[in-house]
Amino acid sequence: GDKKTLFSGMQATGTLTLGNYLGALKNWVVLEEEYDCFYCVVDLHSITVRQDPAQLRKRARDLLMLYIAAGINPEKNCLYYQSHVSAHAELSWILNCFTYMGELNRMTQFKDKSEKHSDNINAGLFTYPVLMAADILLFQSDVVPVGADQKQHLEITRDIAQRFNGIYGDVFTIPEPYFGKAGARVMSLQEPTKKMSKSDENPNAGILLTDKPDVIIKKFKRAVTDSDNQVIYSEDKPGIRNLMDIYMAITGSSAAEVEKEFENSGYGDFKVAVGESVISVLKPLQDRFDDLSKNKDYIDGIIKTNAEKANYAAGKTLRKVQRKVGF
Numbered sequence: 001g002d003k004k005t006l007f008s009g010m011q012a013t014g015t016l017t018l019g020n021y022l023g024a025l026k027n028w029v030v031l032e033e034e035y036d037c038f039y040c041v042v043d044l045h046s047i048t049v050r051q052d053p054a055q056l057r058k059r060a061r062d063l064l065m066l067y068i069a070a071g072i073n074p075e076k077n078c079l080y081y082q083s084h085v086s087a088h089a090e091l092s093w094i095l096n097c098f099t100y101m102g103e104l105n106r107m108t109q110f111k112d113k114s115e116k117h118s119d120n121i122n123a124g125l126f127t128y129p130v131l132m133a134a135d136i137l138l139f140q141s142d143v144v145p146v147g148a149d150q151k152q153h154l155e156i157t158r159d160i161a162q163r164f165n166g167i168y169g170d171v172f173t174i175p176e177p178y179f180g181k182a183g184a185r186v187m188s189l190q191e192p193t194k195k196m197s198k199s200d201e202n203p204n205a206g207i208l209l210t211d212k213p214d215v216i217i218k219k220f221k222r223a224v225t226d227s228d229n230q231v232i233y234s235e236d237k238p239g240i241r242n243l244m245d246i247y248m249a250i251t252g253s254s255a256a257e258v259e260k261e262f263e264n265s266g267y268g269d270f271k272v273a274v275g276e277s278v279i280s281v282l283k284p285l286q287d288r289f290d291d292l293s294k295n296k297d298y299i300d301g302i303i304k305t306n307a308e309k310a311n312y313a314a315g316k317t318l319r320k321v322q323r324k325v326g327f
C-alpha cells in the first residue's frame, strides 16, 4: 500500500519485562493505522549468546504470543520469526561484504557484550549489526523505533545502505529512526541506575510480563529506594523516581500529581499502589496470553501465514540485491 513501512523486533533471550512493555510494546500497538509494521521474533541474533534449544524455542513462541497479548493485531501486522525467513541470513552475508571491520570495531554493544561473555566472543557477536541491517533493509523499512542502545546500529545500517546504493543505484530505502511518543525508560528495581532488562540475572530486578500479582507486589516491596520516605521526584532519588515513572506511565499522571496523591503516605503504601497499577495492566494481558497458550492451532496458523507474508516481502528485496551483485 502507500503506508510507510516500520520494522522492529525483540530478542528471544528471556521473558519480556515491564521495561519492554512500557518502553516499546505499548507504543507499537498504536502504529498499525499509520504504518505497515513488521515485528520480528529475533531468534537468529539470540544465538550469539549460548542458548538452551528447548528454552529458546519456548521463549520465541512466548514472545510472539506476548506481542499479540499486548494488543498487536496479528492480522494487521506481520509478526514472524527471523529464522523462518532465510533472506535475513542471505542478505546479511552479502552486506558483510560491504561492511568494514573498522566500522564494526567501533560498536559499543560489541565491546560491552564481549566483556560480559568473554568465554564466547564469536564472529556472530561481531557481525550482529550487519544482520540487524539486513533485518531492516529487507523490508525497505522507512522507520525503525530504536532505544538509545540501538542508535549506533541504525547508523551503521544507514551507512551500509548508502554505500550499497552508491555502487548499485537505489536498491535500499534509507531508514530513519522513529521518534514517536517517548516510551518510559524503566530501571532495575534493584539497581535503579541500570535499565530493567530481560537478561538480568537478579530475579528481583525486573517485573516479567508473566509475573503473577503476588510476585509483582513482592518485587515492588523489595525495590531499592532510600531512607527519606517521601514520594518526591528527584535526581537524587533514582529508586523512587523509577517507581514514579512507572506509575506515571500507567496512570497518565504527572510527577506533581503523584507527589500530591502520596503526600501523606510512606514508601510502603506507595510501592503497593505502584504494584496494583502494574497488575491492572498486566492481568488482562496475562489472561489473553493464557488463552493464546491453549490455542496451539491458532498460533501455528499465525506463524505460518506471517512467515509467508514476510518471505514474500523479503524475497523481493533479496532478488533485487542478488541481481545487482551478479548472482
Ligand code: ADP
Binding pocket: 009, 010, 011, 013, 017, 019, 020, 021, 022, 023, 024, 145, 146, 147, 148, 183, 184, 185, 186, 187, 195, 196, 197, 198, 199
Ligand atoms: P532487554 O535489555 O530487555 O533484553 P532489548 O534490548 O531486547 O531489551 O530491547 C527490546 C525493546 O525494548 C527495545 O525497543 C528497547 O528499547 C526496549 N527496552 C528494553 N529495556 C527497556 C527498559 N528498561 N525501559 C524501556 N524500554 C526498554
Ligand code: NA
Binding pocket: 003, 004, 005, 139, 140, 141, 142, 173
Ligand atoms: Na516502504
